[in-house]
Structure formats: C-alpha cells, structure tokens
Amino acid sequence: AVLILLGPPGAGKGTQARMLEESFGLVQLSTGDLLRAAVAAGTEAGQQAKAVMEAGGLVSDDIVLAILRDRMAEPDTGKGVILDGFPRTAGQAEALDGLLAQAGLSVTSVISMEVDDAAMIARVAGRYTCAGCGEGYHDEFKLPATAGVCDRCGGTAFKRRADDNAETAGARLTAYHAQTAPLIAYYEARGVLERIDAMSGIDTVASGLAAIVTRVS
Numbered sequence: 007a008v009l010i011l012l013g014p015p016g017a018g019k020g021t022q023a024r025m026l027e028e029s030f031g032l033v034q035l036s037t038g039d040l041l042r043a044a045v046a047a048g049t050e051a052g053q054q055a056k057a058v059m060e061a062g063g064l065v066s067d068d069i070v071l072a073i074l075r076d077r078m079a080e081p082d083t084g085k086g087v088i089l090d091g092f093p094r095t096a097g098q099a100e101a102l103d104g105l106l107a108q109a110g111l112s113v114t115s116v117i118s119m120e121v122d123d124a125a126m127i128a129r130v131a132g133r134y135t136c137a138g139c140g141e142g143y144h145d146e147f148k149l150p151a152t153a154g155v156c157d158r159c160g161g162t163a164f165k166r167r168a169d170d171n172a173e174t175a176g177a178r179l180t181a182y183h184a185q186t187a188p189l190i191a192y193y194e195a196r197g198v199l200e201r202i203d204a205m206s207g208i209d210t211v212a213s214g215l216a217a218i219v220t221r222v223s
C-alpha cells in the first residue's frame with residue numbers, strides 16, 4: 007500500500023504516521039525528517055535546504071524528489087509506505103505517480119487531515135521530540151508519563167525544531183494553503199481521497215485512521 011498523509015503543519019501527520027508504522031508494519035517516509043537529516047549531515051542538498059526550511063518556505067522539488075527517490079529505493083519499503091509531508095506541490099504529485107508506475111504501483115489512498123489554522127499554531131509551538139528515538143511530545147497535549155523521561159526509550163534529552171516558532175509556523179501555513187491544499191482536489195478527482203477530522207484527540211484520530219487503512223489496504 008502507498009498511503010499519503012496530507013495536512014498542514016501541526017495536523018499530526020508525523021504523530022499518526024509513527025503509530026500506523028507500529029500497528030500496520032508500514033514504513034513512514036517523512037520528507038521533513040529526511041531533509042532535517044540532510045541539513046544535520048551537511049550534504050549539498052542539506053546546505054541548500056537549510057535557509058528555506060528556517061524561513062518556512064518549500065524546498066525545491068528537485069532536491070525533495072532526489073531525497074525521496076533514494077529513500078524509496080531502500081529494501082524496507084516493500085511492505086508499504088506512509089508518505090508524511092510529501093507530495094506538497096503539483097509537480098511532486100506528478101513525479102510520485104511516475105516513480106510508482108515504474109514499480110507497478112499507484113497511490114492507494116490519500117488521507118486529508120483537517121484542522122483549523124489557530125489550533126495548528128498551538129500544536130507546532132508546543133512541540134518537542136526525544137533526542138534519542140524521535141518520539142514526539144507536546145507541552146500541553148502529550149507529556150511523557152514520567153516528567154522528563156521518554157516513554158518509548160527512557161531517554162532524558164529532548165529537542166525542539168528551529169522552525170517551530172509562531173512566525174515561521176505562519177509562513178509554513180501560508181505555503182500549505184498556496185501550494186499543497188490544491189492537491190486535495192487533485193486526489194479527490196481520482197477517487198482516492200479520504201478526509202479525517204484531525205481536531206479530535208490523538209487516540210481518536212488514530213482509531214479513525216486505522217479504520218481507513220484497514221478498509222483500503
């Protein structure tokens with residue numbers, strides 16, 4: 007199966023993709039994570055992407071597609087993938103179709119995670135992750151069971167993203183509405199679109215998504 011989680015920053019794509027990975031054995035492919043890894047490693051693509059990401063804009067299709075293509079070629083993607091944060095432009099959506107067609111595949115389902123803009127800013131501004139395993143947390147909505155200790159790996163170091171401040175979050179939201187939201191109609195016309203109310207709690211959204219994934223895959 008090839009599933010796409012589509013939604014604005016803070017919709018919960020990463021949170022839900024990791025949960026689906028654990029329950030369905032799918033592999034999460036987050037272009038945001040892949041780009042942040044490239045920035046941290048100082049690769050040429052990473053150096054070009056860094057300033058764009060810090061300003062909340064979209065990295066060029068060429069860079070994103072090269073990174074995604076390399077990751078899709080790895081053997082663990084055979085069971086199925088959840089694309090998190092990709093595609094984000096019409097060009098990326100078309101390139102994805104081409105890439106999948108070469109492997110005899112097509113997009114199984116696109117799930118649009120619907121939230122309102124104000125909630126998104128609050129979610130993004132309160133977010134942090136475990137430095138050890140990447141588990142996501144939130145100052146208000148998702149605290150570890152023991153303060154300061156990761157539920158998943160027991161780690162005690164946490165980090166925040168450079169682009170998780172109100173100003174950059176606003177720019178990311180603008181980019182979403184201008185370039186990514188039109189993909190909802192694109193996939194709806196193909197009959198592969200599902201919508202989910204992503205304003206509910208994390209577990210409620212997770213069960214809604216699990217029902218969709220069970221039905222389509």
Ligand code: AP5
Nearest residue numbers: 015016017018019020021037038065091129133144147208
């Ligand atoms: P990326 O890393 O993809 O960030 P994003 O799309 O802005 O999404 P986020 O990671 O902010 O949000 P999310 O939906 O995953 O929410 P999360 O689960 O963390 O991209 C970053 C940058 O990289 C882009 O700005 C761009 O520059 C570049 N980039 C990436 N892909 C690209 C592409 N394809 N093309 C071009 N450029 C690209 O949840 C957020 C918080 O809310 C967490 O703290 C979580 O605990 C909490 N939360 C989650 N769900 C709920 C809930 N239901 N209720 C309450 N709290 C919740």
Ligand code: ZN
Nearest residue numbers: 136139156159
């Ligand atoms: Zn951890």
